[in-house]
Amino acid sequence: MITGKPISSDMFKQSMRFLAGGVCILATNNDGDWNGLTITAVCSLTIDPPSLVACVNRNTGTHGIMCRTKRVSINVLSYDQTDIAELFSSSAVRGPQRFDKDKWTEMASGVPVLLGALAVMDCEVVQQTSVGQHSVFFCEVKNVVLQPDRGALVHFNQKFFPVQSVC
């Protein structure tokens, strides 16, 4: 028998660091002002209707906008977009200043689209619930832009790793 260590917030954080995951930018359009953040808490939910779950801290600049506009893009980062992941999680640069207009455009729905992302999903928030400091957003994917011939970016143990495509 193995006795596990009692859980603390540090132990929980340490455990979750070992869950390697894809990195996304969740982005919103608030009357022409773009906002967004780096997010790894994104998970496929169901195929019919195509849906995903995104968990966002209520203190973030994007949270309130998401609740109001109910429309977000989920931009799945490519292997060469570590700089964007760092920028969108930086406390030094926030709000619309994170968006370099040469790297972003808009979808017909208005949500920001990151050029060079592996996949961009244009989503409508259909439900949300709160747990602790976070909101869990249930999102239906309405449109998608794919650029599949590129490697992925993975976050593991507090570092970003490029994963080159082998296909």
Ligand SMILES: Cc1cc2nc3c(=O)[nH]c(=O)nc-3n(C[C@H](O)[C@H](O)[C@H](O)COP(=O)(O)O)c2cc1C
């Ligand atoms: C690898 C990585 C993953 C993150 N994942 C999430 C996440 O899933 N949900 C979240 O709310 N914040 C997440 N964050 C933190 C936000 O990106 C960060 O707090 C950001 O600055 C919030 O945006 P704001 O400064 O506009 O409030 C993550 C940060 C990093 C570096």
